[in-house]
Amino acid sequence: MTMTVRDFRAADAEAVAAARRSAFPYLVTTPRTVVWAVESAPVERHYRLLVAEADGRVVGTSEVGVFHDGEEPGLAFANTTVCAEARGLGAGSALVTAAEGYLAGLGAAKVFAWTLDEPYAVTFAERRGYRRGRSSRIQRLDLTATALPPLEADGLPDGVDLRTAADFADDPRPLYEADAECTADEPGDVTTTPLPYAEWLASTWEHPALDRELTSVAVVDGVVASYSVAHTDGRGRYWSGMTGTLRAYRGRGLAKLTKNDSLHRARSAGCREAYTGNDGDNGPMLAVNKWFGYEPAVNEWRYFRDLSA
Structure with a gap:
């Protein structure tokens, strides 16, 4: 068997998307999102998508780059995926070795990597000198069988208006x-600075998985106060891209309001599964998702390694 690691080509998009869905079925991944991530990455991120090819077939990938928006310099990421049937053949080692070499050449001091909380993945990371950091809890909601909380039957609270992201198409700056x-x-390992508006437009507003009609926004007295972002893949899967409430409006139930509206919209649009991920220390959102009926799906760990060592 011949194993090679090379840069992604557009012709790999279908195979890369299939490999990611095999390893991480809860993520919204399509050939379009794979190509978009490569083509739209800011130059400062030094983003590369490495592909492991065995006898002409894509068996794994690694997303590599630096946190260009991080407050601390020298932080990087390398998230590696290997198809289940190709594990143990050396693809993961080849990808990680290539990723670390590339990042070291950029002067990165520390690399972060998401790892499934599975024995094979944890063992692989720790044998390569990675140490365990934060956890992320992936949760699943069956939209075909779970009864969602009812929508506000008596109308919305005074001063609150529910809209969708599509309503901000002419001017998304409030979002x-x-x-x-x-x-x-x-909460997270890397403290980042706010993205410039132009970069936010490119990375968030123009994300090909963003469903603006299913993304709900609560406006209070004319101010965007809370929102729940919906990503969909056209295959019945919905991913909560972000649910947030401005500090001044927290404690009023607006996160539940917007997320409930978004989930109802998603179910009506034909979505069958809803997934969300929360930092293990994000108690408020873990409680909100439990209230909706989300159930644990899988845990992930954020591992890290000091490249300078």
Whole structure:
């Protein structure tokens, strides 16, 4: 068997998407999102999509780059995926070795990698010198069998108006400003600075999986106060891209309001499965998702390694 690692080509999109769906069925992944991630990445991210090819067949990938928006310099990422039937053949090692070499050449000091909480994945990471960091809990909601909380039968609270992201097509800046504040409060390993508006438009607003009609927004007295982002893949899968509420409006149930509206819209649009991921320390959103009836699907760990060592 001949194993090679090379850069992604557009012709690989179908195979890469299939490999990711095989390893991470809860993510919204399509050939279009794979190509878009490569073509739209800011130059400062130094993004590369490495592909492991065995006898002419794509068996694994690694997304590699630096956190160009991080407050601490020298932080990078390398998230590696190998098809289940190809594990143990050396694809993962070849990909990680190539990824680390590339990042070291960029001067990166520390690399982060998401790892499934499965024995094979944990063992692989720890044998390569990676240490365990934060956890992420992936949860699933069966939209065909779970009764969603009813919509507000008596109307919305005074001053609250429910809209969709599509209503902001002419001027999405209010969504950008809300997202900048809410994202800053998200727990995580890497503290980031707010994206410039133009970059937010390219990375968030123009994301090919973003479903603006299913993304719900609560406007309070004319201000975007809360929102729930919907990503869909056209295959019945829905992923919560982000649910956030501005600090001044928290504690009013607006996160539940917007997410409930979005989930109802998703079910009506034919989505069958809803997935969401929360940092293990994000108690408020874990409680919200439990209230909706989400059930645990899988856990992930954020591993890291000091490249300088």
